[in-house]
Amino acid sequence: MQYDFDEVISRRNTNSIKWDCAEAVGNLPLWVADMDFRVAKPVLDALHRRVEHGIFGYAHIPDAYYEAVIRWFERRHHWTIRREHILTTAGIIPALSAILQTMADQGEKVGLHTPAYNCFFLSTRNASRTLQEIPMVSRSGRYEIDWQVMEERVQWCKMLIFCNPHNPTGRVWSKEELRQVDEICNRHGVFVMCDEIHCELTFPGVEYTPYATVATSDNWCVCTSCTKSFNLAGLPIANIVVPNDHIRARLAAAFENNRVGDLTALSIEALIAAYNESEDWLEQLQQYIYANYRYMCDYMQTYIPVLRPVRMEGTYLCWVDIRGTGMTAQTLCRQLIEKQHLMFNPGEMYGDSHYVRINMACPRSTLQEAMTRLQTFYNDHISTLKTS
Ligand SMILES: Cc1ncc(COP(=O)(O)O)c(C=O)c1O
Missing domain, CATH: 3.40.640.10 (Type I PLP-dependent aspartate aminotransferase-like (Major domain))
Structure with missing residues (x-):
């Protein structure tokens, strides 16, 4: 069976930690490690x-x-x-x-x-x-x-x-x-x-x-x-x-x-x-996540070069080097919430303040929206700092 991972399914009001907990309300959450895809039909x-x-x-x-x-x-x-x-x-x-x-x-x-x-x-x-x-x-x-x-x-x-x-x-x-x-x-x-x-x-x-x-x-x-x-x-x-x-x-x-x-x-x-x-669902999912990873890497390289995703081989959690921003991960994540309503996990949670973790297990359009917000934040608050 062919699955449609592009489908956007609202998870608001489903008691989802990722979407419904107090910090997530009003924000686009690419954090907690679960996926925004409907499960396999079987x-x-x-x-x-x-x-x-x-x-x-x-x-x-x-x-x-x-x-x-x-x-x-x-x-x-x-x-x-x-x-x-x-x-x-x-x-x-x-x-x-x-x-x-x-x-x-x-x-x-x-x-x-x-x-x-x-x-x-x-x-x-x-x-x-x-x-x-x-x-x-x-x-x-x-x-x-x-x-x-x-x-x-x-x-x-x-x-x-x-x-x-x-x-x-x-x-x-x-x-x-x-x-x-x-x-x-x-x-x-x-x-x-x-x-x-x-x-x-x-x-x-x-x-x-x-x-x-x-x-x-x-x-x-x-x-x-x-x-x-x-x-x-x-x-x-x-x-x-x-x-x-x-x-x-x-x-x-x-x-x-x-x-x-x-x-x-x-x-x-x-x-x-x-x-x-449900192996067919899983195999299509793997392709989809990899395509999301490629999309994100290309996007960051072209428009937000201070962010460098690591070279991954698996998982849907992308570890991104943010040293080029000159900020700690906590500061960057806080500002992204305040200014762009965008949520990532700060690297401090995992033992390194120079990285953020981005959950890529979402429809491409959600990831595109996240990248657009990130780029706006970069243009408004980081690239100017770098050139001034
Ligand atoms: C490496 C790893 N182990 C365990 C878990 C959670 O496992 P469980 O929900 O079965 O307690 C996660 C969730 O993100 C994880 O990334």
Whole structure:
């Protein structure tokens, strides 16, 4: 089936954080990481059928659920997941808190490549574990791991939070890079929590490698979810794959203690329909997001040259270098709201005040409107500063 990602669907008054929270009212929001696209038809149909039934009691996870997850990763990513290795949770971030409590003791160090998704900072601090930042380097606008810095810092860590593909830099780690992460962490006995929520959102010609397929030990867990790629964040669900029996038993107990293991009836139906019947939607989405990225890069290069998007390989979150503006990200984002009613995420949230994060998962016309507002802001407030 052919989908129309150009269709503009108002999300106002749907209790959307992105569009309806107090800060977003009256603004054009290209921030919070969900998409402004209607979900795939098979997902909608499955939800309609389930809603029509009219009773929404506690949900049991059927065989069909596990079969959908296993078949999807086998077929698309050549990763064979054993059913007994899967723990289900209502989201990756709820699971992360329990994983942190289980795999590191209070005060122990948890490694994190920075910049990083904001919840990784928050969850680690909330769990009273000590964050060990491992800064990445940007080479010609493309982020890379600094292996020497990683080696120096990770050796003091009990656990590493790793993000593959990476939010916010848009890197899709190569097999070779993943092998190196595995090798270093093994050498130092570091448990790897690999968050692969963005794994379907790769650009044309770029292949995602599941960490599980290169790992040489079983001292890790991989967190997957259909919510980011199929636009189902409001129906939370995640699969935490844990190959080691002992670790899995401990994590299962922690999920139980934290009550993060219960799924909703609707999430289960949505996942099955997404993985079993919605691959065509996903493939069209990938093309659309890549075209949005190309459009934005070309636009900025031509009209707003002080903004430099990084060289990404995946995700729909574009990390843009704003050093040329001479402003911090917070200042720039505040001024964009005041003067153009345009919202991005300031880089401070992710550990770098020289960048903003722009959510490109919207119809092209929305992105065009955002670029026009950005250009007006640039013409009125920045280019004049630069030339005076
Ligand atoms: C890397 C990463 N992990 C996890 C999440 C959220 O996961 P969940 O909604 O399953 O808690 C996000 C959302 O943006 C993300 O970017």
